[in-house]
């Protein structure tokens with residue numbers, strides 16, 4: 001069995017305390033099934049292997065939360081001036097992510113590493129908000145870095161979005177690039193300064209399907225991004241060197257707390273076919289694992305999301321099993337599984 005590595009954690013008081021938030025939520029996009037991922041991942045043995053092989057003390061309430069208690073009685077498409085399409089499930093996603101942020105904060109404020117299992121990528125608004133707030137409190141106002149591994153940038157604003165799906169918008173809301181809409185100020189009105197990230201501390205890896213409006217946002221804000229073109233050109237080793245150096249987390253650098261948000265669709269559909277918005281030409285599983293291992297090695301990881309596994313999609317049972325296996329592998333690599 002693979003031994004846990006001995007990397008020292010730089011921002012957590014103990015190496016082995018893990019908080020798990022299992023989010024069975026799919027309201028940030030239209031395809032049913034992504035809410036079944038946390039249970040499928042857990043049933044396949046993910047948490048057992050973190051306990052038994054990686055020696056984590058796992059703090060988990062043994063529940064998959066669907067957060068239906070936070071769904072409003074009515075949540076009609078939200079029409080926003082200057083938007084191309086209405087925003088979908090806006091109040092629901094806002095309420096649910098607020099509840100997620102409280103659960104993640106609860107773990108992170110106790111100094112635990114936090115693993116959030118999605119669900120669609122809209123849930124990252126909550127997980128990142130909870131991490132950012134707890135780290136600011138525990139570390140004297142320190143900001144977190146975010147490594148966003150994805151085929152997509154998920155940085156649409158309600159105005160630029162062509163789908164209205166909020167899983168294409170989380171980065172815009174958590175960075176403050178998108179504000180609560182004037183038409184419905186309670187949508188993401190719970191996000192305060194202490195929940196937010198600094199867009200200059202964000203790095204993308206794996207991009208290959210970025211909307212025209214998103215490209216403008218990246219350019220105007222000087223956001224650091226490594227596309228699949230960069231992975232091909234430099235190799236994943238050099239890309240990780242550059243990404244971590246940019247975040248001040250390279251060898252000999254001071255380091256900053258890292259939240260890793262991993263969308264399984266960053267992987268090529270060969271390795272993760274069961275996902276809602278697959279895009280050809282993605283990362284191999286080894287490249288995905290390498291990203292996770294490299295972040296583990298920095299000792300800076302404080303939280304991870306694994307999102308967009310959809311056990312109802314994919315050609316057949318083998319496709320679904322492979323996707324779940326890939327997801328488990330990514331998490332184990334980020335949490336310290338090493339071959340040697």
Ligand SMILES: NC(=[NH2+])NCCC[C@H](N)C(=O)O
Pocket residue numbers: 120121122152154156161162163164165167168169211263265277308
């Ligand atoms: N988390 C994801 N898989 N996001 C896909 C987003 C696709 C597209 N850019 C949109 O805004 O709808």
Ligand SMILES: [Mn+2]
Pocket residue numbers: 150151152263265266277308
């Ligand atoms: Mn994606």
Ligand SMILES: [Mn+2]
Pocket residue numbers: 121150152154167263308
């Ligand atoms: Mn995504």
